[in-house]
Amino acid sequence: MISLAGRDILHSWGKFVFxxxxxxxxxxxxxxxxxxxxxxxxxxxxxxxxxxxxxxxVQKDTLGPxxxxxxxxxDAYRAILSMPGVAQAANVTYLNMQxxxxxxxxxxxxxxxxxGSLGVTPGWPPYLVAGRQITRAxxxxxxxxxxxxxxxxxxxxxxxxxxxxxxTRRMVSSSGDPMVFIPLKxxxxxxxxxxxxAIWQSRRRSEANPAFNRPAVPGLLDAVIASQSTNxxxxxxxxxxxxxxxxxxxxxxxxxxxxxxxxxRVQMEDILISKLIATSARQIGMFLxxxxxxxxxxxxxxxxxxxxxxxxxxxxxxxxxxRNRTIAGMIMQQALALGVIGFVxxxxxxxxxxxxxxxxxxxxxxxxxxxxxAVLVICVLASLVxxxxxxxxxxxxxxx
Amino acid sequence: MSSRKGIRIEGLSKxxxxxxxxxxxxxxxxxxxxxxxxxxxxxxxxxxxxxLLKCLGAVIDPTAGRMVLDDEVIYDxxxxxxxxxxxxxxxxxxxxxxxxxxxFLDATDNVALLSMxxxxxxxxARAKALELLTALDVQxxxxxxxxxxxxxxxxxxxxARGLVNRPPVILADEPTAPLDSxxxxxxxxxxxxxxxxxxxxxxxxxxxxxxxPTFKRIYHIRDGVTHEELGEGRGFD
Numbered sequence: 001m002i003s004l005a006g007r008d009i010l011h012s013w014g015k016f017v018f019x020x021x022x023x024x025x026x027x028x029x030x031x032x033x034x035x036x037x038x039x040x041x042x043x044x045x046x047x048x049x050x051x052x053x054x055x056x057x058v059q060k061d062t063l064g065p066x067x068x069x070x071x072x073x074x075d076a077y078r079a080i081l082s083m084p085g086v087a088q089a090a091n092v093t094y095l096n097m098q099x100x101x102x103x104x105x106x107x108x109x110x111x112x113x114x115x116g117s118l119g120v121t122p123g124w125p126p127y128l129v130a131g132r133q134i135t136r137a138x139x140x141x142x143x144x145x146x147x148x149x150x151x152x153x154x155x156x157x158x159x160x161x162x163x164x165x166x167x168t169r170r171m172v173s174s175s176g177d178p179m180v181f182i183p184l185k186x187x188x189x190x191x192x193x194x195x196x197x198a199i200w201q202s203r204r205r206s207e208a209n210p211a212f213n214r215p216a217v218p219g220l221l222d223a224v225i226a227s228q229s230t231n232x233x234x235x236x237x238x239x240x241x242x243x244x245x246x247x248x249x250x251x252x253x254x255x256x257x258x259x260x261x262x263x264x265r266v267q268m269e270d271i272l273i274s275k276l277i278a279t280s281a282r283q284i285g286m287f288l289x290x291x292x293x294x295x296x297x298x299x300x301x302x303x304x305x306x307x308x309x310x311x312x313x314x315x316x317x318x319x320x321x322x323r324n325r326t327i328a329g330m331i332m333q334q335a336l337a338l339g340v341i342g343f344v345x346x347x348x349x350x351x352x353x354x355x356x357x358x359x360x361x362x363x364x365x366x367x368x369x370x371x372x373x374a375v376l377v378i379c380v381l382a383s384l385v386x387x388x389x390x391x392x393x394x395x396x397x398x399x400x
Numbered sequence: 401m402s403s404r405k406g407i408r409i410e411g412l413s414k415x416x417x418x419x420x421x422x423x424x425x426x427x428x429x430x431x432x433x434x435x436x437x438x439x440x441x442x443x444x445x446x447x448x449x450x451x452l453l454k455c456l457g458a459v460i461d462p463t464a465g466r467m468v469l470d471d472e473v474i475y476d477x478x479x480x481x482x483x484x485x486x487x488x489x490x491x492x493x494x495x496x497x498x499x500x501x502x503x504f505l506d507a508t509d510n511v512a513l514l515s516m517x518x519x520x521x522x523x524x525a526r527a528k529a530l531e532l533l534t535a536l537d538v539q540x541x542x543x544x545x546x547x548x549x550x551x552x553x554x555x556x557x558x559x560a561r562g563l564v565n566r567p568p569v570i571l572a573d574e575p576t577a578p579l580d581s582x583x584x585x586x587x588x589x590x591x592x593x594x595x596x597x598x599x600x601x602x603x604x605x606x607x608x609x610x611x612x613p614t615f616k617r618i619y620h621i622r623d624g625v626t627h628e629e630l631g632e633g634r635g636f637d
Contacts, residue, residue, distance in 0.1 A: 001516045002509060004502075011504030011545075316500045319459065320514055320561070321489020395488075396459040398500060399450060399573055 004326070005333030008310075019302050020338055023295065024345020027375060030291040031350035032357065034367045037277075037284045039360035044174040044272035048265060051092070052122040053238035054247050056263045057254060064261075065094050065235035066174055066268075067276045074188070076260070077114075077237045083254055085245030090114040091234040092123045093187040096173065099147070099180055100156040106147050108180045109173035110157060112187020112234070122238035125181055131166035138186055142166035144178035158193045160186065174272050176359045184234070192231040202228060292378060295342075300382035303335045307386040311393060318395035328387045335383035339375045346371075404435035405470045406601035407456070407569045412465030414451050414624075425451040427624040429465070433601035435568065438592050440615035440631060441605045448624040449605045450573075456603065457492055457571050458484045470568045489517055493562030493570035493600065495591075497577045499554035501546035501561075507533060507553075508542045511560045518565055525564075532560040535597070536590060552583045556590065563594055570595075572604045581610045588614050 009016050047066065056065065057072070057080055064070020077089040093112035098105040113123045118133055125133070125142050131151045134140045141162040143149040146169075153164045162182055171179040182190075194202070203225055206212050212224045239262075241250055251262040263271065273281075307314070314327055347368060354361035414426040425448045433439050443449050454460040456467070458474070458481075467475040469491055474481050481487045488494075501510045508529045515525035533539045536556040541549055549557065555575065562570050572591060576584035588604075588611045595602045606612065615631035 002505075002513070002522060004504075007509070008504040312500060313502055316496075317502070318485070319457065319488060319494055320517075321485045321487075322517055323485050326517070394459075396454050398494075398496065399454055399457065399459065 003333070004330040005337065008330070009334060009337055012306075015306070016334075016338060016341065020341030021345050023298055023302075023338060023342030025349060026291060026295050026298065027342050027346025027371070028349030028353065029346075030288060030295070031346055031363060031367065031371055032354060032361055033284050033287050033291065034371070035350065035354055035361035035363045036357070036359060037281055038362035038364055038367065039176070040174070040277045040280060041273055042362045043172050043176050043360055044277065045269065046170050046172060047174050048268055048272070050126060050171050050179075051238055052124065052126060052240065054241040054265065055239035055251050055254070056268055057089075057237040057239060057258075058235070058261050058263070060259060060261050062261060063271050063275065065092070067271050070235050071233045072235070072237060072260070074232050074234045076234075076258070079258055080237055080239060080254060083250065083257070085241055085250040085253070086239055087242045088116075088120060088122055088240040089237050090116060090121045090123050091184055091236075092238050093184065093191060093235045094173075095187065095191055096175075096177060097157070097190075101149060101153055106149075107177050108143075108147055109177045110187060110190065111179050111181045112184040112190075113181050114184045122240050125166070125168040125171055125179075127168065128166045129169050131164070133166055134181065134183060135165075137183055139163065140165045140183070142168055142181040144171040144180070145169050146172065147178035147180060149180075155180070157182065157186075158190050160190070162186075172360070174276050188231040188234065191233075199229065292374065295375070296378045296382045299335060299338060299342075299379050300385050302338065303331060303383050303386045304389070306334065307331055307390055312398070314390050314393045315395055315397040318393060319398040324391050327390050331387050331390055332380060332383045335379040335386075336376060339379035343372050343375045346375075403470070404568055404599045404601075405468075406432065406434040406437065407470075407603075408432045408468040409456070410466040410468075412452075412455060412467065413463045414448075414455055414460070415463040425624050426455065426462070429621075429624075429626045431603075431619055431626060431628075433569070433603055435599040435601055436596045437617070438588075438595050438602040438604060438615065440612060440618040441603055441621060441626075442607055442612060442618060443621035444607070447621045449621055451624075452621065452626075453571055453573055453603075453605055456569070457494065458487050486518075489514060490565055491567050491569065493565070493567040495555075495559050495562045495570060495572040495575045497574035499546070499551075499558035501549075501554055501557060503546050506543050506545055507538065507549065507557045510546065510557055511564050514561060514564050528564055529560065532563055533557070535594075536560050551578060552586070555579065555583075555587055559587070559590055559594065563598055563600070566598055566600075568599075568601060570600050570602045572602060574606055574608070575604065576606065576608050576611055584608060584610050585614070 058064035058070040059072055062068045062070045074091050077091050080086055080089040091114045095110045097110055099108045114121055118124050134142060139162050141164050143164050145167050149164045151164055154161050206224055213221045247264040251264055254262045350363055354363055409429055409431040412426055412429040416423045416425060441449055455462045508526055511529035511532055512525035515528055530542055533542050538553050538556045541553050546554060576587050591602050613632040618631040619626045619628055
């Protein structure tokens with residue numbers, strides 16, 4: 001038996017191909033939307049992977065340092081280092097800000113890393129694609145390549161200038177902003193650095209405060225001003241464990257004895273995925289649902305129109321003895337063919353357009369497989385209206 | 401000795417509606433067409449020609465009567481055949497006023513489709529189709545799409561389609577209406593030749609004055625009632 005659907009498609013291939021391209025672009029957008037969500041999840045995981053930590057110690061009762069502000073004294077890490085099972089503990093700061101280079105600026109996550117060495121101190125960028133790690137105590141930076149900075153570039157963070165000495169890749173925040181690593185002390189200063197006028201106003205207020213400016217206590221005012229102009233806080237402490245120690249066990253110990261909040265890798269992943277990007281995920285889910293409905297409507301309309309164009313032929317086919325299932329099969333095969341053409345076009349479109357998007361778009365094979373079968377199901381459902389209409393055609397219409 | 405018996409219709413009626421609003425489109429129609437015979441069915445518009453054709457074509461249900469095809473009772477106060485699609489496919493050939501060829505199949509496949517639907521392998525069905533196209537002198541257009549065929553060629557392909565499963569009866573609905581007299585006579589000649597060659601009983605519904613004299617027997621139908629008369633039957637013996 002010849003394929004009636006195949007012959008019809010070959011006969012009016014232009015109509016099918018152009019409709020398939022239109023549908024394909026819609027499917028491409030759907031795949032990219034799914035890829036954006038996967039990219040956000042992957043960015044979150046990359047952030048955790050790149051920190052090199054087993055535990056995140058943050059301000060008590062906060063979801064910090066990525067999902068909520070968190071502030072710890074910068075000497076808290078010393079006590080954590082002494083806890084059983086802790087191999088390394090290092091302060092870290094995170095600050096989302098615009099970093100300037102010349103007359104342009106880039107949205108980045110500035111990470112303050114503690115002095116130490118690669119592979120030992122958590123928080124350091126684990127690998128570089130060019131240049132070297134930070135070796136000086138101040139004014140050197142390692143930037144993610146997505147920021148657009150190059151080796152030797154001078155970038156400005158607040159009032160200080162930094163030289164890019166190393167470049168790294170896939171070091172991004174959970175929202176996809178490229179990271180710029182700078183020394184911890186510089187980052188602490190950057191977090192609280194005020195302009196000259198604000199500093200002067202602050203000093204004036206302290207001088208005017210009789211509690212700080214006591215004639216009988218010389219040196220008190222200077223000590224207060226000194227404490228006001230330095231920042232002794234960090235956003236969190238990254239902890240690595242000694243072999244053989246369970247993360248939850250060590251975390252519980254720190255929670256109990258240091259009265260801090262501690263997250264394991266699993267908990268931190270949960271915070272990033274189910275809390276930080278949950279709204280975005282729901283938003284994308286809504287878009288996917290709308291796009292699925294729009295795709296189904298388009299396929300249904302196209303198949304309905306193509307079937308309407310063939311009403312007389314369908315009446316003739318029924319009159320000369322073609323079974324209903326053959327006619328239904330023809331219509332369904334055409335809908336599926338349209339879906340396959342659309343999916344191929346959509347997959348190609350998504351693959352080639354993904355790198356152009358400013359945010360990371362991760363197209364996974366599993367999403368493509370699920371998408372392919374979803375398209376087929378949508379096409380089958382969309383063809384039901386046309387099939388119902390074709391089955392209602394009276395063969396007597398061919399006689400007149 | 402042929403096993404073909406043609407078609408016999410006894411007391412066929414078709415009523416639309418019920419009670420006071422009932423309209424009889426066919427009233428006690430009797431008709432018999434032998435294998436190899438071509439008969440005319442003529443009558444004015446609204447006389448019941450199309451209704452009779454639809455009943456014979458198993459497209460609508462008669463209200464009463466009996467239809468016998470090749471000694472097989474296919475209708476006797478109800479259909480005796482379970483699969484009417486298969487009945488139409490295997491036992492009844494159709495030739496329409498317009499050829500109504502499937503636009504996405506070439507001439508050969510338009511003809512072969514019916515055999516393929518009946519389960520004949522593609523190659524065999526195409527060979528049968530080509531044989532018929534040759535018999536109808538249109539084999540040179542075997543691979544042309546319907547849109548590339550002339551009106552006469554399309555009608556010949558349509559006739560070939562009606563014959564491909566060697567049905568005992570062929571129903572031709574105004575097959576010459578769109579054709580000039582030369583082509584109309586050619587189509588009637590072909591139908592006569594094919595009726596003899598394939599021992600098919602052919603019923604031609606028409607009010608084309610040009611071809612009426614070619615029938616040996618004619619059924620006149622008016623207000624759902626038929627009566628038979630002998631035609632001039634000239635020209636094809």
